[in-house]
Amino acid sequence: MSLTRVHNFAVSLDGFGTGDVQSLAAPFGHAGERLHEWMFGTRWWKGAGSGGGVDDAFVRQHDPGIGAEIMGAGKYGFPGWHEDPEWKGHWGPNPPFHTPVYVMTHHTRPSIEMEGGTTFHFIDGTPAEILEAARAAAGGEDVRLGGGATTIRDFVKAGLVDYMHIVVVPIMLGRGVRLWDGLEGIDADYAIESISAPSGVTHVTFTRAKD
Amino acid sequence: MSLTRVHNFAVSLDGFGTGDVQSLAAPFGHAGERLHEWMFGTRWWKGAGSGGGVDDAFVRQHDPGIGAEIMGAGKYGFPGWHEDPEWKGHWGPNPPFHTPVYVMTHHTRPSIEMEGGTTFHFIDGTPAEILEAARAAAGGEDVRLGGGATTIRDFVKAGLVDYMHIVVVPIMLGRGVRLWDGLEGIDADYAIESISAPSGVTHVTFTRAKD
Numbered sequence: 001m002s003l004t005r006v007h008n009f010a011v012s013l014d015g016f017g018t019g020d021v022q023s024l025a026a027p028f029g030h031a032g033e034r035l036h037e038w039m040f041g042t043r044w045w046k047g048a049g050s051g052g053g054v055d056d057a058f059v060r061q062h063d064p065g066i067g068a069e070i071m072g073a074g075k076y077g078f079p080g081w082h083e084d085p086e087w088k089g090h091w092g093p094n095p096p097f098h099t100p101v102y103v104m105t106h107h108t109r110p111s112i113e114m115e116g117g118t119t120f121h122f123i124d125g126t127p128a129e130i131l132e133a134a135r136a137a138a139g140g141e142d143v144r145l146g147g148g149a150t151t152i153r154d155f156v157k158a159g160l161v162d163y164m165h166i167v168v169v170p171i172m173l174g175r176g177v178r179l180w181d182g183l184e185g186i187d188a189d190y191a192i193e194s195i196s197a198p199s200g201v202t203h204v205t206f207t208r209a210k211d
Numbered sequence: 212m213s214l215t216r217v218h219n220f221a222v223s224l225d226g227f228g229t230g231d232v233q234s235l236a237a238p239f240g241h242a243g244e245r246l247h248e249w250m251f252g253t254r255w256w257k258g259a260g261s262g263g264g265v266d267d268a269f270v271r272q273h274d275p276g277i278g279a280e281i282m283g284a285g286k287y288g289f290p291g292w293h294e295d296p297e298w299k300g301h302w303g304p305n306p307p308f309h310t311p312v313y314v315m316t317h318h319t320r321p322s323i324e325m326e327g328g329t330t331f332h333f334i335d336g337t338p339a340e341i342l343e344a345a346r347a348a349a350g351g352e353d354v355r356l357g358g359g360a361t362t363i364r365d366f367v368k369a370g371l372v373d374y375m376h377i378v379v380v381p382i383m384l385g386r387g388v389r390l391w392d393g394l395e396g397i398d399a400d401y402a403i404e405s406i407s408a409p410s411g412v413t414h415v416t417f418t419r420a421k422d
Contacts (some may be wrong), residue, residue, distance in 0.1 A: 013391065013403070013415070014391030014392075014394065014397070015224060015225060015226055016389065036273075167415075168379075168405075170393045170398060170403035170405060170415070171398045172391070172395055172396060172397045172398045173395060174393060174394060174395020174396065175395060180224065180225030180226065180383070181225075182385060183225065183383045183385060184383055184384060184385020184386060185383060185385065186383050187224070187381060187382045187383045192224070192381035192411065193381075193411070194379070194381060194407040194411065194412075194413045195407050196405040196406050196407045196413060200403065200404070200405065201403045201405075202379075202407060203415050204224070204381070
C-alpha cells in the first residue's frame with residue numbers, strides 16, 4: 001500500500017512553519033535558517049556516515065520508499081516564481097528529490113527535467129486529484145508531501161496524510177504561516193508520539209490509526 | 212532572590228492553554244480534562260509516594276519555595292464570577308495554594324481567607340504592580356504565576372517571568388486561548404529545554420538567561 005508521508009517539516013515552538021515576509025531570496029522570511037539548524041547538525045548533512053542519534057535517524061527517513069513528492073507553489077518559490085520563465089526551484093541543477101515532483105499551482109507550465117532523477121510537474125487540482133497523479137507516478141512507492149505549512153494542512157484536513165513527522169524547534173517566531181490551524185480533533189485519527197533530542201528539538205510523529 | 216515561576220501550565224500541541232467556550236462549569240471549554248490527564252497519572256496525584264518519573268518530578272515543583280501566587284480573573288472563575296458574591300474559586304474550602312493568592316481583576320472585593328493557608332486577594336494594576344504586591348507577601352520566597360494563558364503571556368511580555376514550565380499535550384484543540392501569541396524572539400531571553408515523557412506529553416522549560 002502506498003502511503004502519503006511528511007518528513008522533517010519544522011515548526012517553531014509557537015507553531016509557525018515559516019516566518020515572514022517570505023521572498024525568493026528569503027524563503028523562510030525572518031526565520032532564516034533557524035528552523036533547519038537541527039538538520040545541519042546531523043551526520044547525514046555533514047556526510048560522516050550513519051549512527052548520528054535521534055535527529056539523524058529521523059532526517060534519513062526522508063528518501064527511502066518515496067516514489068514522488070508533492071509540494072505547494074510556495075515551497076517551489078513563493079512569491080512570484082511564475083513570473084520568471086527560467087525559475088527552476090531553490091535547489092540548483094540536481095535537486096534533492098530524485099523523483100517526479102508535483103508542484104501545486106494555478107500557473108501550470110511544461111514539466112522541467114532536472115539532473116539526478118527529479119522532474120518538476122506543474123499541476124492544478126484538489127489535494128485528492130493531485131495525490132492521485134503523484135501516486136500513479138510513484139510506481140507503488142509512497143508519496144512524500146513536502147510542504148509548506150498550508151499544503152500540509154490542506155492534505156491533513158482532507159484526510160489524505162498517513163504519516164507526519166514534525167520537528168518542533170525551540171524558537172519563537174511570533175509571525176508567519178502556522179501549521180496548526182483548523183486541525184481540531186485530528187489527534188483522534190493519529191497515534192502521536194514525541195521524542196526530544198539533545199539538539200533541543202522535539203520530533204513529533206503522527207501515525208494514522210488503523211480503521 | 213525571589214523569582215517569578217510558572218509550573219505545570221498545559222497547552223495543546225497547537226498551543227491552546229484552554230479550549231472554548233469557557234464557563235464556570237467548564238473552565239477549560241471543550242478541552243475538558245484533556246490538558247491535565249498527564250497530571251492525574253502521576254504518583255503525586257494518586258498519592259503513592261515519590262519516584263514516579265518525569266511527569267511526577269515536574270508536577271511536584273509546583274509548591275516548594277513558593278510564597279504567593281498570582282492568577283488571572285479567568286483562572287479564578289471566568290466568566291461572571293464577579294456577579295456572584297459567594298464565589299470562592301473552583302477549589303473547594305481548602306484550595307491547593309496554601310499561600311496568599313493575588314487575583315488580577317478590575318472587580319476588586321474584600322479578601323477571602325480559606326482553609327489551609329490560602330487567602331484570595333483581589334487586585335487591580337499592571338503586571339509589575341501586582342508582582343510587587345505578591346512579592347512583598349511572599350516573605351522572600353518565589354512567586355508563582357498560575358495562569359491562565361493571557362496572564363502568563365502578559366507577564367512574559369513585560370519581562371517579569373524567570374522560569375516557566377509548559378506541558379505540551381498531544382491533542383489538537385483548534386480553538387481557545389493561545390499561549391504562544393505575540394512572543395516573538397523570547398527564545399533569546401531564555402534557555403529552553405524539552406523533555407518528552409512516556410505519558411506522551413513534552414515538558415518545555417524556559418529559564419531566564421543570566422544578564
